Amino acid sequence: MSLNIIRDKKLSRGMDKVLEVLPGVIICTIIAFIAKYLSNYVPSIGAASLAIFIGMAAGNTFCNRKIYQKGSKFAESELLSYSIVLLGGTLGIQTILKLGFSGISFIVFQMSITIALVILIGKKLKFSENFSFLMASGNAVCGSSAIAATAPVIGAGDSEKGIAITIVNVTGTVLMLVLPFIAKVIFSLETIKTSALIGGILQSVGQVVGSASLVNEQVKDLSTIFKIVRIIFLVVVVLILGKMKNKSGRVESGKLNSKIKIPWYVLAFFLMCLAFTAGVFPMNISNIFKLISSNFEVIALAGIGMRVNFRQLIRIGKKAALYALAIALIQIVSAISLITVFL
Incomplete structure (x- = not known):
């Protein structure tokens, strides 16, 4: 019973x-x-x-x-x-391999520049270290998911986490609509370069898919792969930020490896790719x-x-808006420069 x-x-x-x-x-x-x-x-x-x-x-x-x-x-x-x-x-491993060494290098350099400059600008604008770290991980990797993974490792509070998620999502929403136009002007919508720009900058997977869908199906698929490779580096980014926080002596070392995981759909995506390539x-x-x-x-x-939320876009405040604008400009300029070098 x-x-x-x-x-x-x-x-x-x-x-x-x-x-x-x-x-x-x-x-x-x-x-x-x-x-x-x-x-x-x-x-x-x-x-x-x-x-x-x-x-x-x-x-x-x-x-x-x-x-x-x-x-x-x-x-x-x-x-x-x-x-x-x-x-x-629906995608073979050969499609993913299109990124090659140059594509992976672009992602690594783009993420590194984003993290370093987001933290630096955060200090200049006198934001807290925790908040700057959350903004760095959110913009460099995968938005809200990266912020949620980073927060417990560096000992960030719910308020800092909530504000960071709001700003990152607002920035991503604006960029989602802007990047296809930039890609058209700079790269004439060339598939791999446009995909790198969208997949290498935007904060969430949804924003990547939405932005790339404004271009075409090929860009959408390849942008998603660029984004998924960024997400794979989530563990590395969170560990680095945790160690940086540890050096300042303001977080317990025992928390360093807690609550860090790759989203399930990334692993499932690669398993499905392998199965498709094997002819399953x-x-x-x-x-x-x-x-x-x-x-x-x-x-x-x-x-x-x-x-x-349009009201949320208006309410984020001047200082936060300046931070978001600076991050967006840094990501766009660095991505365009790196794409020119690597792709």
């Missing part, structure tokens, strides 16, 4: 979670269908881009309600993660993966659009 009660409670909690995310997921799915329909009439813009813009409009007007928040977050994070995993089942998936199965991945992606981008 007790086992039945436990099972019923788990089932009830599971149903509660489904009901919590359902309204937001339904709205995101509706937006995705509308975007796909409209893309038939404006194919030059595409369903992915339309989903972001419609999501922004909806999220800041009639869908700006608490009932949709958990669902839009689920679409932005979970559905996008599944989309990336399924994308791995027939081409018809791979095509199904591509179709599902594409649909999940558009729904996720609708969620990303819904979660762009």
Whole structure:
């Protein structure tokens, strides 16, 4: 009897979670269908881009309600993660190897410059060391996930973490829309250079997919790979920042290796790539993966659009806005320079 009660409670909690995310997921799915329909009439813009813009409009007007928040977050994070995993089942290892030594070198130098200058500017603007470290990891690696991984290692508080996540997401949102135009002017939308610019700068995977979708499918796939390689360096970045904090004697050494992990979808992506390269998936199965991945992606981008808060963009404050602007400019200039050298 007790086992039945436990099972019923788990089932009830599971149903509660489904009901919590359902309204937001339904709205995101509706937006995705509308975007796909409209893309038939404006194919030059595409369903992915339309989903972001419609999501922004909806999220800041009639869908700006608490009932949709958990669902839009689920679409932005979970559905996008599944989309990336399924994308791995359509790409061979040879596609990833296109990055080569020069691509990896670009990523390493771009991340190193970002970290060093973000910390330096943070000091100049008299932000706390913890806050500067959080901004460095968030901008260099993978936004909110990197900040969440770094915070316990350096002993950062919730307030510093929350503000850093807000600024990084706001910066990424603006860059998501700006970078395709910069790539068009500087690189004439050449695939590998445009992919490096977008995948090497933007803070979250969602922003990379959204920005690259404004260009084309090839850039989207290659930008995602650039981004995933950056995420692989998360452990290294967090360890370095933890050691830097340790030298100042303001964090316990026992915390250095805690709570650092590579996101599950990165490992799953590479496993799917290996399986596809080995011929585990027939081409018809791979095509199904591509179709599902594409649909999940558009729904996720609708969620990303819904979660762009225009009021938040206005409220971040002059000093924080200056910090964000400086970081954005540094990343753009360094990425363009490094792409010219390495790619």
